[in-house]
Amino acid sequence: MIEYIKGEITELTPAMAVVECNGIGYGLNISLNTYSAFNGKKEGKLYVYEVIREDAHLLYGFADKEERNLFLMLISVSGVGPNFARTILSSMSPAELVNAIATKNEAMLTAVKGIGAKTAQRILVDLKNKVKLSDEKTADSNMPSSSLNTGVIAEEAVAALVMLGFQKALSQKAVISILKATPTLTVEQVIKAALRML
Structure with a gap:
């Protein structure tokens, strides 16, 4: 069982992270929250959940426990x-x-x-009996990035939605309409909005 993987983040998309550890690149399926936590970072420690099936060996990575x-x-x-x-x-x-x-x-x-x-x-x-409310407020790290143009944001958002199992054409339509209405949104914000629409 893999508890966590710590190393260089060689690739990061809103749905996938590749972490290199001792010369091996581990591809981990991630959520938007984990993407936000590691966006812009060169190294990271991702907590892991393994899914071993007959036809696949999948890793899911998380920013925290x-x-x-x-x-x-x-x-x-x-x-x-x-x-x-x-x-x-x-x-x-x-x-x-x-x-x-x-x-x-x-x-x-x-x-x-x-x-x-x-x-x-x-x-x-x-x-209902397994979760507890915390007094801590989660910091919103979704600050708009002016260096990324709308085309790149749209492309990344569509790719992430397709990886999450949505049709490409529908994803593109949703992303385009969201960015037309609010062009200053970050990739994470666009995907969250699209997940509510699709």
């Missing part, structure tokens, strides 16, 4: 797989997810693409 714990809780719910859990963690911060579960905010969960009322209720029922 709290996000990984939430991921593990989510995949313990019937009908929520690793990619679905990653989409949930890309749609809201760990603090927002904990708050939604603790306050039984079904509407906040059903706002995430793919979560219907039944799945939201299952998440709330299964996890």
